[in-house]
Amino acid sequence: MNCEVCQLKELVSLGPPEPRQEVEHIEVREVLRCILHTILFHRALGLVRPKDVDLELFDITYVQCGDVEHEKKINEKIDHFIDRVEKHPNKKNQICLSFYEVKNKQATWFTNKVERHYWEQWYINLNTVQHPKTHSGKSHHPKVVVDPGETASEERNARRTALESSLREVLFQIIKFVNEKKDHVPPIPNLDGVSFPYEITISSSSDSAFGMDMLKRMLQTGHPTMLS
């Protein structure tokens, strides 16, 4: 069975002006929570009670499965992602949400790991741009009357509007992919909520293993069908 891969449109988020400003990471949290839960809702084919969630920063409502355990798991992954972003600012970061099937254990000489067969992978590309410093003590033009607050605010608003538009496009992209690709979905087990096991991995362009990780998956799952 082939693994369907979906590369979601890149999103650009403006990072906080100062590192470790938790309040400014809300944008990243909201975006990731929205996308991950939306994907999960379309792949949690067990019995669910859908739950509407309104984003705080954007005029978008997404749907959750209503499973507290999975919500907690996603929040943890998002925390890891934010830590990574803080360590590696101005980098392109990627979250991969993969759905897999557990194949029969094959005891081998080299490994006794449980083999996973990935049948679908979603790549969320989030580019966190460092907040530009609008006020500098080393300004060479002290007489220039510039209101850095307003400029920064306007820029932030513009970026946020663009991010909201991009996020909406990503959600449409998810719906479109989910609709077009249905044959590769395995039979639904008799479980409530999230019926298929999944994993969330984080990588960034600075990682040396960034490309290797992808390559490894490609070798495991065969020739992927790229969909952009």
Added chain:
Amino acid sequence: MDLQYGRFEQILTQFLLKSIHIILDSRVPSTRPYSRCREVKKSDKWFNLALGDRPSALENLNFWHRNLTEPIIIDIILVQEPPNSSCGYSLLPTTSGLGTFTETVIERWVVQCEYLRTMTPQSSDVSYKKTYKKSIILLRSLFSMMRLLPAYKAFRKLSSTNQTCDFDINYKVSTFSVPFSRTEEELMKHYSFIPVDAQQGRFAISVTYRDNLSHFNLEASTSFPPEIITDYVGSPLTDPLRTFPSSLERRFHATPLLSRGMHSPSSVPFQRPHSWTSGLHRGVSSPQSQPLAGCPVLYRASYEVSSAISDTYGRKVQDCKSPAHYEAASSNDSYQLSPPFSPSPSPSPPAYLTSGNPVQTRFRSESAPVSIPHPIVGRSSRYISPNSSDPNRNSLPPLSPRFTKHDSSSQESPSGTRSLRKPDSLRSAESSCGMTYLGQKVSRDAKDDSGRFSGLLSSSDSPRVGFSRSSSRLSFQDDLDECDFSCPFIVDDVDTSESQANRNLDLRKGSEASSQAISSVRKSQDAAVGALVHMLRTAPPLRLDSSSYASGFEKSELESIAGAGSGFVLPRKTSDALEELKAYSEMKELLLCKSGSITSRAGSKDETSSS
């Protein structure tokens, strides 16, 4: 083969039901049940998507949609008052001051099974399990899409409990629709979900929607905090028989809701119709539409008082009913799909028919006065109910049968008291309509219906039906209670003699003698008014004269009145004053004479003594 087809039909029917449920649940607040049972019902487990109770109107879907090949078209209609309605132009004057309104289809959903003309071997091999699995995915994406389209924002505004809106959302479900005009098509976009292959065809969902709703100026404003109006009802200090001006009538209709702690609207929107059609179409772009052919006009579901009120009010008597009664292909169902499904009877949705013009029917309904069933005096506290929570609802007094004394022709009400007017008149009217789906009883506390029915749609024995439609969650019980509050505010025409006697009563209010007389003849609160009227009619004239008193007064009362005359100021005429003056002058002369005679006698005695 029959078993396969039976399973296919079952999946298709449930697919249609679930699709309509998702669409209505995401666009029309009134169709959402107030309370969702925590336990997922069997019927709700279909496609592993638990949405809660279905709108009651969906229960009869299989009755009017017998031909599964026909598409089901759901129009989401935005209802607004045109901007020039405040300029005084309106097709029909209404006492509530509401003018015309416009309806615009902002979304059109088409759910259908596309039957394939030629059955290829591949299509026939499609297992129902795969069909079911893919249908689950399709419905998930439909659910998400409902939240991404522009109309969702309007829905959220309506659903908001602390906002009042100057628009409303209605819907129409039918198997036929009026095509969009070229102008409308240019403003709309189209999206089709990828169909799901099934044994006999393909399950398809598509939508044509307005991409931009900004020019509708869908305003929402924060409503006023709930206020309790205490001086309108039965305050001892107010005139209980005072006729309220018509402009305040709308407010009075809302007062019962206010008294429950609901939000008062800044403006009361118009009434909303719902429609379910069966092969009959209605031009939704025109506010005035002809009555549907083939069926007499019964009534038209009225709009809510206000979305904010109804949403806050939004209680729905939703007993967790058994799953919808499903007849088609259920006999072969030894097999159960994901949700084990056991069909069981459920109450049928109420029946509706569309009338020609909702404004007209509204006008009719508002012109029908309702008499006060009992005197308000002394019972004012009854109508001041600050309780807004559900448990307190039970503490409301039971509804008097006199409250149902409404104009039978008035099928709508701005206040949602419609349900009470319906039972008998609706039954008789509906039976005369020639509805074929009879014999289904609708319980009194049935769910909110989600549409108006026309043609051959629904059963006739449905008393409730139409009131809570678009954005209302009024339950039947709530409507009963609402009428309980609203009826007393609707004042009947009072006899002029009674009103005049009442005014006279006010003049004598402070009089001790009057109070004594009143208290002496009053036997019960119910007879108080009559006694007052009688007493005032037989009231003594301005001049205290025992001969002119009516026989109704006892002599002791007369004496008491006379005795109190020293402190009792009576209006007097000039002639009386002159006569009194004359009497005083005579007395003065008499006294002077007497004093003169005394002094003369005293003088003569002195003279005699001195001599």
